[in-house]
Amino acid sequence: xxxxxxxxxxxxxxNFSGAARELGTTQPAVSHHMSWLxxxxxxxxxxxxxxxxxxxxxxxxxxxxxxxxxQAIEHALTEIHNRSGRKLVNIATDYGFxxxxxxxxxxxxxxxxxxxxxxxxxxxxxxxxRTEAADFVILLGSGQWPGCVSTLLFRETVYAVASPLxxxxxxxxxxxxxxxxxxxxxxxxxxxxxxxxxxxxxAGHGVALNSRQGDFFFNTYSLVQQAAIAGQxxxxxxxxxxxxxxxxxxxVPVLDQPVSTDMxxxxxxxxxxxxxxxxxxxxxxxxxxxxxxxxxxxxxxxxETPRKPDGVRQSG
Numbered sequence: 001x002x003x004x005x006x007x008x009x010x011x012x013x014x015n016f017s018g019a020a021r022e023l024g025t026t027q028p029a030v031s032h033h034m035s036w037l038x039x040x041x042x043x044x045x046x047x048x049x050x051x052x053x054x055x056x057x058x059x060x061x062x063x064x065x066x067x068x069x070x071q072a073i074e075h076a077l078t079e080i081h082n083r084s085g086r087k088l089v090n091i092a093t094d095y096g097f098x099x100x101x102x103x104x105x106x107x108x109x110x111x112x113x114x115x116x117x118x119x120x121x122x123x124x125x126x127x128x129x130r131t132e133a134a135d136f137v138i139l140l141g142s143g144q145w146p147g148c149v150s151t152l153l154f155r156e157t158v159y160a161v162a163s164p165l166x167x168x169x170x171x172x173x174x175x176x177x178x179x180x181x182x183x184x185x186x187x188x189x190x191x192x193x194x195x196x197x198x199x200x201x202x203a204g205h206g207v208a209l210n211s212r213q214g215d216f217f218f219n220t221y222s223l224v225q226q227a228a229i230a231g232q233x234x235x236x237x238x239x240x241x242x243x244x245x246x247x248x249x250x251x252v253p254v255l256d257q258p259v260s261t262d263m264x265x266x267x268x269x270x271x272x273x274x275x276x277x278x279x280x281x282x283x284x285x286x287x288x289x290x291x292x293x294x295x296x297x298x299x300x301x302x303x304e305t306p307r308k309p310d311g312v313r314q315s316g
Contacts, residue, residue: 004066006033007045011063012123014219015052052219071133087278088117092134096221097265098122100241102138105289113281124189124220129268135279136286137268141194150266153290154240158196158261160254161237161246163229173254176205183233185224186217196261201236204259225251240293265290 009019009030016030023030038045045059055063093102098120106118121134129137129145143150160179173179184198202209216233218224225242228235229250237251239258245251267287269275275283 003033003037006030007037007062008066008070010034010046010053011055011059011067012125013052014054014124018052018220051217068131071131087115087276088119089136089279089282090119090121090134091136091138092121092123092127092129092132093138094127094140094221095122095124096238096241097138097140099222100225100244101293104244108289110285113278113285116278116282118282126194130270135269135275136283138265139194139268140263140265142263143266145268147271148268149271150268151287153265153267153287154238154293156196156261156263156265157239157258158201159237159239159242159258160201160234161228161242161251162234162254163231163250164252165231166228166233167252167254169231176202176207176255179234179254180207180209184212184215185227185233185235186215187221187224187236188217188219194263195238196236196259196263198236200261201259205257243293 006019006023006025009022010016013019013022016034017027020027020030034046041058041062043058044056045062046053047056091102099122102120109116127137127139129139129148138153139145140156143152167173170182173182180202186198187195199209216227218227224235225237225245227233228237229245234254235251237245237253242251246253267283269283
């Protein structure tokens with residue numbers, strides 16, 4: 001297994017165990033590859049943290065180069081697949097949308113798009129739809145990406161959620177001020193967070209989140225959700241991404257009042273990129289499936305000057 005491929009996976013996950021799961025190997029094997037590569041280069045590529053890793057400046061330089069090469073290779077592979085007659089649609093998105101919404105809904109693909117092969121590439125890092133080697137990019141943001149066309153899939157609507165076991169142990173929570181006294185589960189990011197954080201969620205309820213101790217922090221949303229299901233604390237849950245966990249009884253809303261923002265999940269594609277008919281059918285199915293689960297689609301060009309998000313508001 002080439003060490004640069006291992007490095008690229010570790011750089012995307014910022015976690016050697018996550019990279020190992022993707023590559024079908026073990027965490028010690030990933031760590032060995034990274035130690036060998038650092039020895040060869042004579043510098044550290046990662047800072048080893050209590051939870052996961054972070055890139056050093058040297059690591060960031062190498063990751064940007066390797067990541068660009070990966071995207072170019074994926075674009076070339078897609079082009080070859082298309083020339084051979086295969087209809088392979090590449091989708092880039094984050095772990096939350098991929099794992100909690102897209103994958104569970106692929107079983108609902110209609111016969112009209114049964115001939116389309118789907119490749120999903122998920123990342124917790126920031127994705128630039130202008131450079132990503134994907135046919136469609138699904139992002140949480142304001143909908144403004146210059147040179148792209150975006151279609152709103154879901155408006156950002158966020159609940160505080162926990163396991164029934166956790167709520168049974170802590171008792172009913174009457175308001176956000178009481179909730180602030182319990183353990184919170186946070187999603188960290190090495191990039192500027194486009195999603196609502198706990199501070200923003202409490203601000204939407206008119207509560208200031210003061211200095212805290214005892215909270216837990218994770219670098220992927222799947223870990224946040226697993227911790228919440230295991231009864232370790234209260235997590236933020238994005239509708240409709242968490243619907244399956246709520247319907248299964250794994251999580252329940254702690255309060256009935258969510259917080260909504262002017263952000264949302266958008267399907268993004270290049271404004272000047274031609275879309276094969278098979279891919280257009282897949283896009284139309286995806287937008288319609290999202291519309292059934294939440295907000296209806298609203299397409300717009302994002303070549304205009306980006307607007308500043310208007311902040312958060314509490315939903316009744």
